[in-house]
Amino acid sequence: MPEDSTDKPNIVTCTAPVNIAVIKYWGKRDEELILPINSSLSVTLHQDQLKTTTTVATSRSFQEDRIWLNGKEEDITHPRLQSCLREIRRLARKRRNDGDPGLDLNGLSHRVHICSVNNFPTAAGLASSAAGFACLVYTLARVFGVEGELSGIARQGSGSACRSMYGGFVQWIMGKKDDGKDSLAQQVEPETHWPELRILVLVASAERKPVGSTSGMQTSVQTSCLLKHRAESVIPGRMVGMIEAVRRKDFTAFAELTMKDSNQFHATCLDTYPPIFYLSSVSQQIISLVHRYNRHYGETRVAYTFDAGPNAVIFTLQQHVPEFVQVVQHFFPPDTNGGQFVKGLPVNPATLSEDLEQAIGLEPMPKGISYIISTKAGPGPCVVKDPTQHLLGSDETVKSCESRSGEFQSSAEELVR
Secondary structure, eight states: OOGGGTTSOEEEEEEEEOEEEEEOOOOEEETTTTEESSOEEEEEBOTTTSEEEEEEEEETTOOSOEEEETTEEEOTTOHHHHHHHHHHHHHHHHHHHTTOTTSOSGGGGOEEEEEEEESSOOSSSSOHHHHHHHHHHHHHHHHHTOOSOOHHHHHHHOGGGGGGGSSSEEEEOOOOOTTOTTOOEEEEEOTTSOTTEEEEEEESOOSOOSSOHHHHHHHHHHHOHHHHHIIIIIHHHHHHHHHHHHHHTOHHHHHHHHHHHHHHHHHHHHHSSSOOOOOOHHHHHHHHHHHHHHHHHTSOOEEEEEOSSSOEEEEEEGGGHHHHHHHHHHHSOOOTTSSOSEEESOOOOOOOOHHHHHHHOOOOOTTSOOEEEEEOBOOOOEEOOOGGGOSBOTTSOBOOSGGGSGGGOOOOGGGGO
């Protein structure tokens, strides 16, 4: 930044994706550094359908650090936010002290203003904090000229945020070191690796979940015998099997591991004392529907996974999407007064055969699913080049977040939870 423009804010806007774990992370060995008790693996969802957008501005005229989430100012002193800010600033100072000639020295002491929005339901089991902290760290790094490995910083905001720093198929290696330096995310395969894979998010509830992930994990670590067995004896083999399935594009192996791991994760929640119930009656009906659908065809065509919430994430191949969406629409009839039932990637119409309807044979649950988000694997965080998309104005004002948050607009409070 030239010397005569130091009063003008330096503004950068970036976006970052949601990721859905197929081998779940549940439980920390270090709460402060957010170090997991097991490794995990996720699929990064495409940002055309699900993303967080964050604008960071720095200026010498700013009196203090501030943050707005969906237009509402929040507490910037939250410990996890501060961890990310502190670490990015530390790396920027280190780069300056190392004598990097390309680093803007003026901006290092400036305060930051941050504005962030999600375009999807928050705190309902859709990994909103992962996208939020990944986007925060990525944008701060661009503003302060920090390069290199960032997943370890994102991890300190929200554990699963480290996986949202990459596109495609991503593993979070748990690491062994006490300082967490080896607890990092690593891309297994890019989003272009398996173009036929499709993802359907069945939104059963956009309400805030009754038990947050952080407190739920703490209780599980303290009380669940199954959690320890899972971390030590089950996950290591599943990680190897899942990476092999992804690399071979073996849908059957991928799907069955995904469902088994989801089931065991929720069994761990039930083994927690007192037990944690993230699955609803709609969730249980979706599980039954998937198994009956696969049994009808004598092969595994679809798979479910549930994070810490009632919403199902369905994995399938492109050719099966139209029929399965029709099955969902039949057994979970939507509210006719509502908006579009299938959002995101277009889905061709299909007819439901009488044989298939009878084979599934479930009692329909009207309005059980609010809508479906149709998507696929996508890239990691990226910079938004268009300055009109900034969420903060050059005059320090917060622009309207409503117009940029899209059709899945909801609160972004999970970023600071």
